[in-house]
Amino acid sequence: MIRFDNVAKRYATGHEGLSGVDLHLETGEMAFLTGHSGAGKSTLLKLIGLLERATRGQVWVNERNLNKLRARDVPYHRREVGMIFQDHRLLHDRTVFDNIALPLVVAGMGHAEVTRRVRAALDKVGLLKKDKVFPISLSGGEQQRVGIARALVSKPPVLLADEPTGNLDPELSREIMDLFVQFNQVGVTLLVATHDVELISRLGKRIIKLRDGRVAADSGADG
Amino acid sequence: MARRARQPGFRRNRNPVTWLLRHAQMSLASLGRLSRSPVSTLMTAAVIGIALALPSGLHLLVDNVRQLSSSWDGSASISLFLADAVSDEQAATVREQVARRPDVAEAQLISRSAALDEFRRLSGFGQAIELLDHNPLPAVVLVRPAPTVQDADAVGRMAAELQNYREIELAQVDLQWVERLGAITGAIERAVLILAVLLAGAVLLIVGNTVRLEIQNRHSEIEIVKLVGGTDAFIRRPFLYEGLWYGLLGAAIALTLVLTALYLLDGPVERLAGLYQSTFSLDVLDPISLFGMLIGGPALGLAGAWLAVGRHLAQVQPE
Incomplete structure (x- = not known):
């Protein structure tokens, strides 16, 4: 469902958000994205929602190569990717x-x-x-x-969440995460960025750890 | 995952009925948004209305003056001053000859004595005339050209032909001032056209600026709509309808202004025309002014909105 092939993202400021990320999420999989702030979690999610485009490598979502997606197709792509933000928007x-x-x-x-x-x-x-x-x-x-x-x-077949529990107390955070697990049970592919390792460890889902724009650890790599 | 040369396409809604329905909803929603801030909406629409009413009203005025002058043009008469030596009988023959011409509607003879009588009556120099030992006035044939002779040029050519008669000393057309009036209205008409173009530009800028501010106010909304998959067309639509409504409202205000002005001018103009023994009265709206307002207004509104949207919407990108 989601696939990153050697993806790098360099911002206009020169800052390297991601450098050489390989990642594969099966349809119906649920994974957490962790790492310090600035590790590239948000950048990775933005590339999937096409809020940003990769400067190198290829991003595939739902069998479509996002690099080849024309600007007028972007809205239709976003309809297939639900996005949840820390500040709700x-x-x-x-x-x-x-x-x-x-x-x-x-x-x-x-x-x-x-x-x-x-x-x-x-x-x-x-x-x-x-x-x-x-x-x-x-x-x-x-x-x-x-x-x-x-x-x-x-x-949408894909749900992305960027620090969805960032401002919530532990109990509310747990409720939100339980909601996500429920969605995953009906077949939605989920990728949730969070730094709350304690909260997600009990869920037993795949955890991808980013450091300095690279995948530092992946509990479910190619597994 | 297999790599394909062609990507799987997206499903797009191409049902024309739902498309029309969404447009209708969107246009009403835009109207509703405008009606929620009636004062600022009306103020913007009033500016547009005045900008539209000015050239339309002036055009109407010029049009009326032109019609008036053309009606004078048509009824222009030629005075044929007969030579001094022509007797009354010969004068009558000349009148008959002239009257038989196909381009003459009517020829009226004013004999020397009749001319003298009239002069005595109207000039106030009656007593001075008594002192003269002979009648100094020539006989005159007043010629009214046939309706086929329309413009000033044709009347001029006709006068030149009549001048060729041996008995006629002078064929005089008094059309110069009508021509001058025509030239003046022509110049004013051009000025109105320039004004119309300038004010159309002003309407574009007014609507463009209003829509630009609206885009700024709804910046976060546009961002969120883009996030959830709103197409550019979808985002553009309410602003375009807003421009259209501004233009339409402005046109309605312009129409009201012009009709009110016509109503206010009607009495005085009729009195003026009465003084000149004319039945002239102000025309109602001519098609050009009417269409200029009712089509031009919304079209300018739409164009102004389009300019603003094209320039500013692309700058709003979700982060």
Whole structure:
């Protein structure tokens, strides 16, 4: 599902985000990406979501070579990759319902179908009663769950999360991780960047450790 | 994973019905957004309205003046001053000859004595005339050209032909001032055109700037829409509709302004025309002014929005 072949990313500033990364995630696999800040976790996720493009090597997602993807195809690629951010990236002038509906509206889905899917997503993250509320009146954990609902509402085959529990207390963090494990159980490929090693070690999933833009350790390398 | 020369394509929504439906929803949503800040929307639309109303109104005015002058043009008459030696009988024959010409609608003879009577009555120099021992006024044949003789040039040619009659000393067309008026309206019309182009540019800039500010205000929204897979067309659409609505609102305001101006001018113009024994009254909107506003307004709005969107939307990229 996700494959990196000798991928390097050098920013315009000269900073090398990634240098020579090889990585392969099977369809339906769940993996954690760890490492110090600046190790390249975010860069790696950005390359998958095409927020950045690789300067060397090739990135494959869902059997497509992202290097060869034209600019006008990028939106369609992003519809197949749900992204979850530490800062949630919600629209604060829209209700929870409208925030979650956004990927479906963008894809041109009809109203009835949108309502059905948004309610299903809200149900999954346990926020069914908060659909008419504005994000600002929600707690941090709830806002993150709105962000997760938005990422999964269009049923993308790939979910990426960049420090999804960064601002949450341990109990909420565990709830979020449990949600991810549930999604993985229904076949979604997940890649979650986090520095909370303690939290993820108990889940028994593959852990990829980055250091200075390279894969330093991979508990499931080619396994 | 096998490497393929051709990548698997993406599914795109190409159903025209849903496409139209999304457009309708988007246009209404844009209108709704504008209506949520009515004061600033109306202010922008009013600026556009005034910018549209100015050239349209001026064009209408020039058009009216032109019509007025052309109606004078058509009714221009030629005065044929007969030679002193021509007797009253000969004058009557000349009148008949002239009247038979196909390009003459009517020829009226004012004999020397009739001319004298009229002069006495109207000039106020009646008593001075009594002192003269003979009538100094020539006989005149007033010629009204047939409707086929339309423009000033044709009337001029006709006068030159009439000048060839032996009995006619002078054939005089008093059209110069009509020609001058025509030249003036021509110049003003050109000025209106220049003004229209300048103001169209102003409308482009106004809408462009408004949309640019809107893009800045909704920066994070655009970013998030791009993150969840919104195409450029999808992101562009609300701003384009916004430009279109601004243009349409501006056109409606311009139309109201011009119609109000017409209504206010109608009375005074009719009074003025009455003083000149004319039944002239201001025309209602001509098609050029009307289309200039109703098509030009929205088109300029759309174009202005397009310029702003094209320049600024690409700069917004999610991180």
